[in-house]
Amino acid sequence: MIDCHAHLEQDDYNKDRQKVVDGLKKKMKAVITCCADPKDWERTKEIVEKNKGFVFATMGVHPEFIKDIPIEDIRAFFDVIRKEAKAGNIVGIGEQGLDYHWVKEFIFRDKQKELFMKFIDLSKELDLPAIIHSRDATLECVVILEERGMKGRKVLLHLFGDHKLVPRIIANGWYVSVGPGIQRSKGIRKLVRDLPLSQIVLETDSPWFGEEGERGTPLNTFKAAEKIAEIKKISIEEVEKQTDKNAIAFYGLKLKSK
């Protein structure tokens, strides 16, 4: 299985990070770790270098951080992203998007939108997939992506449960990454019911979404796959095979053969 969205750089893994990754290598094909804060890039890069062909990175700025990270720092980070992309060190741009759950003030929401559009343009400039965070702003995100020319381009909606938007996702040829949250969310279950498996990949958003407040790991992709299999009335192996294929094509992964 492939976890298309995790955060291995988080402090939660400081004590045993490499041990965790070594354990994952025995059971999974790959993990995509999403650097969502400029301060996390050095550590992320280190994890990727130590685990070449298994851990892959994306780079972005989580929309929630709009209040805390000065615009000059974000501008400087764009140049770092360009450099790493040209060196072939990243497989996507994100997280990028909007977060209306944690950010309620209009002034900051406007700033999020401005930054989101810059990130969309950067994804196009570098010809890399866009990984979208859209908490409580699903429709706004979809509209901005469509208007900004992302129809038919590589877009991955992460932690997405707005099943009413499935027809547009299908028409636009985008992907949705489904995590263990499917166990609790009716919206995600309906989305999985209506979206073809060819447009679904797996994710965990680890270290979040662990069982009962425990630290999560990319192994939780298995929980998501189990539920998808149940809804689609197919075997877990079929879910694994198709979502792996989708993830490899979406991110253009060059896996290390075992």
Ligand SMILES: [Zn+2]
């Ligand atoms: Zn995330």
